[in-house]
Amino acid sequence: MRKSIIAAALLMLLSLPAIAGGEDEVRDSENAFAKAFADRDVPRFASFIAPDATFIVSGKSVSGSDAVVKAWSGFLEGAKPPFSWRSEHTFVDASGTSAMSVGGVFDPDNVRIATFTSFWRKENGTWKVVFDGPGAPVCRDKK
Numbered sequence: 001m002r003k004s005i006i007a008a009a010l011l012m013l014l015s016l017p018a019i020a021g022g023e024d025e026v027r028d029s030e031n032a033f034a035k036a037f038a039d040r041d042v043p044r045f046a047s048f049i050a051p052d053a054t055f056i057v058s059g060k061s062v063s064g065s066d067a068v069v070k071a072w073s074g075f076l077e078g079a080k081p082p083f084s085w086r087s088e089h090t091f092v093d094a095s096g097t098s099a100m101s102v103g104g105v106f107d108p109d110n111v112r113i114a115t116f117t118s119f120w121r122k123e124n125g126t127w128k129v130v131f132d133g134p135g136a137p138v139c140r141d142k143k
Contacts, residue, residue: 022092026099029127030087050128097122
């Protein structure tokens, strides 16, 4: 009995770095997704979106990676992006295959205008966005 408890404890300890590393992978994927957007690199941007992804764009649900890229096409045009984002917190489930990324959305002057949440799934060793919606706006006191 004691050996099995020790073995289980060792197994849990050995799995912690893999789970923690998953959080770094998701953060890196989210930030690379944002960089592809900032660089106006549409094929790279699209590569982060799962084929069955659902994004909420302008209050409407858009499903499928091609439809998402089409819905985002107006944001992807022009020399400069209309906004940017970066991951601040990531969370990975115990299986290491589903995750959530939360962070800030910023206007072109780098003023925080919202908070986003996106959900990710690990597919063949690569993290893909499966759900993304509009972030909550930043509340500011009106003077």
